[in-house]
Amino acid sequence: MSKGMWLGIILLLMVLVGIALIDASAKRPIDWRESYLFKDKIPFGTYVFREELPRVMPQDRRFRGFHESYYEFLTEKINAKASESSIVEIAEYITLSKEDVRELLSYVEQGGEVFFSSKFYPEILLDTLGVQIAELDYAQFRPTPRTVHYTLGNDTARIYLDKVKDFMVFTKLNQKNTTILGYLNARGKAIPNFVKITRGKGSIYLHNVPAAFGNYYLLQEKSYNYVTKLINVLQHREVQLKDRGGAPEAAMTPLRVIIQKPGLAQAWYMLLAGLLLFMLFRSKRQQRPVPVILPEPNKSKEFAQTIGNLYYENGSPSNIIQKKIEYFLFEIRNNFQLDTLDLTDERFIRQLALKAGVDVEEAKSLVQLIASYKNKTVSSMEEVKLINQKIEEFKHKANFI
Numbered sequence: 001m002s003k004g005m006w007l008g009i010i011l012l013l014m015v016l017v018g019i020a021l022i023d024a025s026a027k028r029p030i031d032w033r034e035s036y037l038f039k040d041k042i043p044f045g046t047y048v049f050r051e052e053l054p055r056v057m058p059q060d061r062r063f064r065g066f067h068e069s070y071y072e073f074l075t076e077k078i079n080a081k082a083s084e085s086s087i088v089e090i091a092e093y094i095t096l097s098k099e100d101v102r103e104l105l106s107y108v109e110q111g112g113e114v115f116f117s118s119k120f121y122p123e124i125l126l127d128t129l130g131v132q133i134a135e136l137d138y139a140q141f142r143p144t145p146r147t148v149h150y151t152l153g154n155d156t157a158r159i160y161l162d163k164v165k166d167f168m169v170f171t172k173l174n175q176k177n178t179t180i181l182g183y184l185n186a187r188g189k190a191i192p193n194f195v196k197i198t199r200g201k202g203s204i205y206l207h208n209v210p211a212a213f214g215n216y217y218l219l220q221e222k223s224y225n226y227v228t229k230l231i232n233v234l235q236h237r238e239v240q241l242k243d244r245g246g247a248p249e250a251a252m253t254p255l256r257v258i259i260q261k262p263g264l265a266q267a268w269y270m271l272l273a274g275l276l277l278f279m280l281f282r283s284k285r286q287q288r289p290v291p292v293i294l295p296e297p298n299k300s301k302e303f304a305q306t307i308g309n310l311y312y313e314n315g316s317p318s319n320i321i322q323k324k325i326e327y328f329l330f331e332i333r334n335n336f337q338l339d340t341l342d343l344t345d346e347r348f349i350r351q352l353a354l355k356a357g358v359d360v361e362e363a364k365s366l367v368q369l370i371a372s373y374k375n376k377t378v379s380s381m382e383e384v385k386l387i388n389q390k391i392e393e394f395k396h397k398a399n400f401i
Contacts, residue, residue: 012274016267028262032163034092036210037245038065043163043216046090049227050241052218056228057239065243070100074107078240083111083201085238088231090213094118094125101125109200113234117207119168129197130174133208136167141186143167150193150209152182152229159222161211168208169193181233182207196233205233318379321387325370328391331400343371356398366394 031042038050053063066073070087078085087107094116096104101124108114126132136143148167149158169184169191182194193208207230217223258264329340336355338348344367353363369390373379 009278013271016271016274019263019267019270021263034211034214036090036092036213038241038243039245041215044211044214046213046215048215048218049090049213052224053231053239053241056224057232057234060237061239062237063239063241065241067243070096070242071103073240074103080238080240081111082107084236085240086113086115086234086236087240087242088115088234089242090117090210091242091244092118092210093120094122096122096125098124101128104204105199108202108204111201113203113205113236115205115207115231115234117210117213117230119166119208119210121206129199129204129206130172131170131178131195131197131206132172133168134171136169136184136186136191141167141189143186148184148186150182150184150212150226151190152194152226153180155229157222157225158185159212159226161209161217161223163216164209164211170195170206170208181205182230184208194230317381317384318377320384321373321376321379324384324387324391325374328370328395331395335398335400343367343374356394358394358397362394366390 032044033042034044035042036044036046038046041047054061066077068077087104101122104114104125105128121133136148145160145162145164148164149160151158167184167186170193173180173192173195174197177198179196179198180192180194181196182192183190184193185191195206197204197206211217212223212227212230218227258268332338332340332352336352338351338355340348342348349364349367350360352367353360356363369387373383373387
């Protein structure tokens with residue numbers, strides 16, 4: 001690898017490290033999303049809740065997370081009897097299909113417990129249970145986080161949730177199988193927001209303030225005690241926790257530390273992109289050096305010299321004269337488009353003198369000299385020089401190329 005390539009790689013790594021350091025030191029805004037995921041440490045994640053469960057519930061409880069739909073889990077994956085297990089889910093929206101609702105209700109009827117804390121439930125579940133949920137009437141109660149507090153049953157402890165702005169309450173209950181366990185209190189009135197619905201041998205618990213389970217509130221003593229009392233309504237030893245954050249194997253990747261840090265993750269992805277581009281460009285076929293092909297040298301002069309020497313050494317001056325005359329006549333035909341078949345023709349001589357720009361007498365003298373040597377078989381070298389001199393002088397005056 002060339003020095004320039006190494007220098008480029010080093011500069012790229014320096015840039016990526018610089019980006020990571022700048023991003024890591026930058027102050028990030030607080031993420032107030034209501035994710036309610038066990039892995040999230042943001043204010044409304046449930047990391048603290050998941051970590052504190054073994055301490056807030058009796059020691060004989062066993063906890064297990066699952067990621068499948070309720071239909072899949074209850075028909076294929078659950079390894080405990082319904083009468084010995086509970087299901088817990090905390091979410092902003094509880095999402096259930098018809099199959100999920102059917103299996104959940106069957107599970108409860110066999111003695112299972114279900115604990116949901118959410119602001120919104122699917123209509124199919126509420127209709128089946130005979131309950132309705134709506135937001136607190138603003139015109140009547142004028143609710144604000146400072147004027148609304150929450151209580152449990154006969155417990156006199158009050159908690160205020162300063163970040164909660166959605167005040168969800170039950171507006172319809174089935175008195176035959178519903179027990180009110182908690183209230184939202186506003187303007188002196190207590191409205192149900194936590195109920196127990198008995199069905200068959202088991203129970204379904206519906207709670208309307210999932211924010212109480214968030215990290216933000218579980219770090220406060222009053223909210224911590226409130227959640228402890230909420231979750232301890234469950235009696236079964238096996239507690240199945242619905243985890244919507246993905247399979248735990250995904251978090252066990254060796255790169256989890258890098259991926260979980262935004263700055264390091266950004267630098268990592270940029271490094272991968274840089275390596276991909278490097279491989280892409282290096283994988284292209286590199287062009288081989290193009291050989292320099294020199295043009296063929298012009299050997300016309302050397303060729304003519306060689307032919308001349310050949311004729312000279314063979315001692316045939318007359319042959320040289322004939323070749324000289326033939327080439328000269330060819331040039332006349334090529335340059336002046338004149339017929340050289342009859343050199344004694346007066347008309348030919350006049351046209352030659354006119355096109356060559358010489359006197360008629362001079363042209364006539366040259367033509368007669370050529371005609372006299374054209375068919376001569378014996379000549380000397382002096383005559384060769386004479387013919388060559390006369391022809392070259394004429395060509396110079398006629399501007400032959």
